[in-house]
Amino acid sequence: MSKRVAITGNEAVAEAMRQINPDVVAAYPITPQTEIVQFFADFVSDGKVDTEFVTVESEHSAMSATVGASAAGARAMTATSSQGLALMWEVLYIASGLRLPIVAPVVNRALSAPINIHCDPSDTMGARDSGWIQIYSEDAQEAYDNLIQAVRIAEHPDVLLPTMVTMDGFIVSHGMGNAKLLNDDVVKKFVGEYEPEHYLLDVENPITVGALDFSDWYFEHRRQLADAHTKVKDVVLQVAKEFKEISGREYNLFDAYRLDDAEVAIVVINSAAGTAKTVVDELREKGLKVGLLKIRLFRPFPHKEIAEALSGKKAVAVLDRADSLSLMGGPLYIDLRAAMYDSPGPRVKMVNYIYGLGGRDINMEQIAGVYDDLMEIAKTGEITQPVTYLGVRE
Template identity: 60%
Template sequence: MAIRERLSGNEAVATAMKQINPDVVAAFPITPSTEVPQYFSTYVANGEVDTEFVAVESEHSAMSACIGAAAAGARVMTATSANGMGLMWEMLYIASADKLPIVMPLINRAMSGPLNIHNDHSDAMGARDSGWIQLFSEDNQEAYDNTIMAVRIGEHKDVRLPVMVCLDGFIISHSVENIELLETDKVRNFVGEPMAPFYLLDSENPVAMGPLDLPAHYFEHKREQAQSMFNAKTVIAEVFADFEKLSGRKYSYFEEYKLDDAEVAVVVLGSTAGTAKTVVDELRAQGMKVGLLKLRVFRPFPAAELAEALKHLKAVAVMDKAESFSAAGGPIFMDVRSALYDLEARPKITSYVYGLGGRDVRTTDIEKVYNELKEVAATGVVSSPYNYLGVKE
């Protein structure tokens, strides 16, 4: 029977980590992720887990310790935010290149500078091509569930990649919501025992990890790494299906909200989806055929599935809580537009960058996007493909 609780997003993630009982957690505090290792270190001190907790002097060292432990065959987790992940930058690529399934809750926060501790997605989007799987959470329940599923996904023999579990700083991390926990024994049965196919401490089958990789082999290793990301799409779907059998909660690459008969729709990820759903309901009550697609899996990017879900629409707006500085729209926008390119009849598409540095996004802001989409659908003309929502120009 599910256990009803009231937890913040950070405590929900830490609770999932406790139930998973990883071999090693190495972490360094940074707002707004600090509570995750803080809660978890309490579980260690109280003897509630068997985990070796490694207190380090920086986030670079945290990821370095995680890499060493995972290479030795351990199940490893950490947590960080924004500039902390920025200090890990070198090691993110090494973790994915060495096929080490580290799970890292990333409590999304704006990257400096200027210094800002509030939420946007610039940290995750900056690392989108680092070789990590990225799962995004709308609320505390999804953050908890994603943390559990991430272990199964990353450790699968056909994947062996690290996983970021993304949740919005303060909006999710520090807000308390009702949540349904699974029993600990069910969580441990679901994730199973760590089964590394090769590891440094296996004296019977010695291996090297992270050696110098010259032109004769580097390309092939990158191709193999890319294949693992292709494989992850299939594995993610399988893990989602198994988790539904366990919990009754259904997940997919994305959530379609009132999208079937919609004429226009917004694509968004993270906690903003909850606000957008309210707007969809209000506009539906006024007779507008509007819908929402909430991305849950950003890497690997579900391009074909997303194109199929959006192909019937007249106009689509993609909302990015990060600036790509490409002068060609936000990062999610560019991937969505690419996914739609091969459709014979493509919906018109526009980019909206919003919420940088924790700027509030209100229902009236999202309603403005839908009203502009309605105009695009009626005229077939996109007058402004690249837009900023809620900025003081």
């Protein structure tokens, strides 16, 4: 087994890309691009990968070139962040609509205005309906592991969907922590050769890509897209099982932390989950029955499994590092509430905390305060404020 190293999230993800050794990487090389592409460019110029590396003039072009390469039959990747993902917008839908298994790491950073470069998953939350699979990561280890698994998930014949793997900007992308990297040959064998069934450069079997598709067939093709998403869950679990065999590390649709016997729980995503787990441990030592559910697969949303895991809890708080401006709370909360509508048993009391926008710190005291609120709601059955902005100057 490989040894533990000190590494930043960006370095770990770039290493995963080097080991995946994609046929094509197309990326916009300057801000808001991350160090991932800079490190990968080093691998290209040092001859450590066989990748055709295409530097383009915008993220719109980066995604377009990646779509072209993938349609041609290549294993194609790109990477971006924040405004870069926003500029890819139009082409994100094309990638999923054409069922191209592109894999892209995305570093979660806030969207302008005001100008801010710091951590906040508003970028990928906004892309939640684009038809991409979304997998979120707590730290560098998970970002590395998820990216390697994403190749297998995206390219699975039952799935064929583009997949983004995210991690928190700066906190994980630039912060150094520990991770265990797999050996090159192990990753190479795990991801295997990409053998697309239909592709443009297969001259023996010519196909049309990007055809006009009016009211006669468009609906059926979009319905197929939804159908493909129903297959994702099983594939994610199967790939996780195989990944555990090579890594010893366990992944699921989500991460249930001390949740089984918990009376109250926090649902959270990305790096704040680590801080919250530490709070759970401290409160458990005081005998409080608190737990946590960390979202991993956000699109498609494993709503049934999540509802089962949270059913019977007395109160649940969903922590969102993004706002939806629906005035019904953040994107995670809205999905969670919808999922819980059909959960078995009595209605679970749910509240939402929007925190940390633009990289604002969330600390242990604040999270402990959320658990205090939950225990009060559990006791009284009363919710005084469904949506709270946590740690903001009012």
